[in-house]
Amino acid sequence: MSGSKVEHTGQGSNHRIKASESAVMFHGSSASKTLFRYVPITLYSKSKSLRAYALVDEGAECTLIGRALADELELDGPATQLCLKWTGDITKNEPESMSVAVSISAPEHNAIQYALKNVRTIANLDLPEQSIGPQLLKSRKHLSTLPILPFNNVKAQLMGRVSVSSHPLRSKEDERSMQIMEATTTWQTGLLWRFDRMHLPDSYQMAVRRLKCLEAKMSKDPPLKEFMMNTMHDYKQKGYIHRLKDITNPNKKKTRLVWDAAAKVSGMSLNDCLLKGPDTLASLMGVLIRFRERPFADMFHQVKVRLEDQPAQKFLWRDGDSSRFPESFVVQVMTFDASCSPALANYVKNRNAERFVAEHPDAVKAICKNTFVDDWLQSVDTGAVVIQIAETVKMIHASGGFEMRRWTSNSKQVIQALEDDCEELDKRISAQDEAQEKVLGLWWLPGQDLLTFVVTPNLLAKASKERPTKRRVLSVIMSIFDPLGLLGFFNIRAKIILQNIWRSNIGWEYDLTNEDEADWQHWLDLVSNLNAVRIPRCMKWESRT
Incomplete structure (x- = not known):
């Protein structure tokens, strides 16, 4: 029952018990084409446990269990009237629906158990019978990479919003990505290679052509040349890149890309060899909504790549002097264009923060839930609280080598407390009333604390x-x-x-x-x-x- 919402009262109440309309209807007919999300589970009562199948529906606000299964588990609870309403004004009354508590887990031995409260019993769920065989799994591409075991002639006996694992269901590629991140991330991380052994084509000639093309653009565009020269010098000073003694690797032919992981050589690019990684970013809408919840608001190349993966990030440079022989450099940190960079950056950021969860739970929650890529958005009830959280968040990030900068707030006191750069502080304080800050695609006027839109x-x-x-x-x-x-x-x-x-x-x-x-x-x-x-x-x- 997708998106259902059930309200109930005790017997003898004057108002009607009602569930909101459902997006999925079950009227006893079998579904021959639609595959419902049946998952194997184990249910636990105080006296026994039973294996069953559940129909998972994240949109449901109540959980229903068949009365026969509840009786078998010897579940008991207060009985009240329950009325379910489907689309088409179809209703079903359950005059003796019990409200019971049961624990649930994945079917594996010693799996983590979760408590389900206020589960309502239904005399007959009447869910469709379903079978999933190996051939069907292979024929559905979106299912072939998921860890689904075949089953035959199964009817779900539990329906609703069910959590049976402490980890989200992931594809085989995402599982491999997580294994690499967990194994290689300390104070550095490894690229998410699709396979343990990757043979990359020699891209030196392609890199030379791209270098010449960039130098031609720089000769015609002085601001571009100045930007490139300053940026490369800055990267050298910060240790993001360093020059190699040899242009070629005598042991292996590694791809050398000029800031473009999608550039192809012999039909292959670096991104073709990398996994994208699991999507662990916080919900964009969730971050923005939480940013609007409280009166006081605030917003906010540091992940090193392990040595054995750095040769895949080589490039050529000669300070814009085309008369010199190209020098080979390597990027020692993650690059923005690699397909795995968002997943790696988010994983490293969260893993660094989780080290402090015992001492600073609120700050860790703020980092993990209210950060989208490299923007941190937070709203709280008072300026003092936002300063306290921001200082802690700043300390946690600094411990992992992440520098927080460009602080913006609707409170001048908050900016004064957090901004270390005096010149930047004066600039932000003086311009706050007219400032227009971009916040994850939206525009914010912090001086007036208003959101707006900009059409260029x-x-x-x-x-x-x-x-x-x-x-x-x-x-x-x-x-x-x-x-x-x-x-x-x-x-x-x-x-x-x-x-x-x-x-x-x-x-x-x-x-x-x-x-x-x-x-x-x-x-x-x-x-x-x-x-x-x-x-x-x-x-x-x-x-x-």
């Missing part, structure tokens, strides 16, 4: 000057980033226009119909007004003094 003049000019085509319409719509749906009232009109364009069956580069073009132009005329939108960041205004 270049986008408007390009959208207005170029003839509107289906491709151009889609490009403009996708350029308006709204992760929290705050502009839903406005963007929905653009999506309706795009739907109409799609129904006209024109190609990507064809002109719109007169009617669609008129609707599109009217919507474009209103886009510039988004720059005037102001939305309170904090959603708890009544708590402010």
Whole structure:
């Protein structure tokens, strides 16, 4: 029962017990094509344990168990009336539904047990019978890499939001990535190779061509040359890169890439040889929502790669002097373009923080739950609390070699307490009232503590000057980033226009119909007004003094 919500009272109450509408209906019919998420489990009561199958539904707000299974486990609890309502006004009444407590675990021996409370008994769940064989698992690509064991003619006897493991279900690639990270991460980490032995083609000639191309651009663009020279000098000083004595490796031909892990040599790139790693990032929407919960808000190349993996990150450089022979350098830290870098950076950041969970649980929770990539967002009730948490977070990151900088807050006192750079402090204090900070794609006015949107003049000019085509319409719509749906009232009109364009069956580069073009132009005329939108960041205004 997807997304169900059950409310109940004791017998003799005057108001009706009701569950919200369900996205999945079971009316006793079998499902021949749909595969439901059946997982093997072990259930425990005070006196016995039984193996069974559960239908997992993360959206459910209640858990249901078949009455026969509850009786077999000798479960007992208070009986109250329960009314379940499905779509189509189909209802099912359970006049004697017990509220019971049971423990659950994965079927493996000595698996961790979890307590399930307020589980409601149902006389007959009537869930469809299902079988999954080896051939079916192989034929479904999305299932072939998951650790699913075959089963035959199974009916689930428990349904709802069930946790049977302390770890999320991962693919074989993600499991390998986790093994590498756990084995290689100390004060450095290893790249996430797809296989233990990788044979990479020699990319020296490709690197020379790319170096010459970059030098040609630098000769025509002095600011680019200055940036590259300063950046490379800075990287040398910080130890991010170092020059190698020999250009080639006499033992192995390692890929040498010029800041592009997707560059291919003989049809192979470094990213082709690397695993992406598990997605362990905190939810973007969750981070942003928590950033809006409290009145006081604040926001925030250091992971070294182990020596044996560094040769895969070689590149050529000669300080812009094309008369010199290219020198071979190696990047000793993670590069942003490697496909495994986000997973590695997040793993190292969290692992460093977890060392302090006993002494500073709130700060560790702030790091693990409220950091997205390299931005830390936090909101609390008072300025003193945010300073205390931020100082602890800063200390924890510093212990792992991570420097926190560019502090921003809606409180000048917080900025003064946290910013060490006097010049940067003066700049931020003086400009706070007019400051406009980008926060994970949104724009924040910390001085006024408001969220806003920025539509650049270049986008408007390009959208207005170029003839509107289906491709151009889609490009403009996708350029308006709204992760929290705050502009839903406005963007929905653009999506309706795009739907109409799609129904006209024109190609990507064809002109719109007169009617669609008129609707599109009217919507474009209103886009510039988004720059005037102001939305309170904090959603708890009544708590402010």
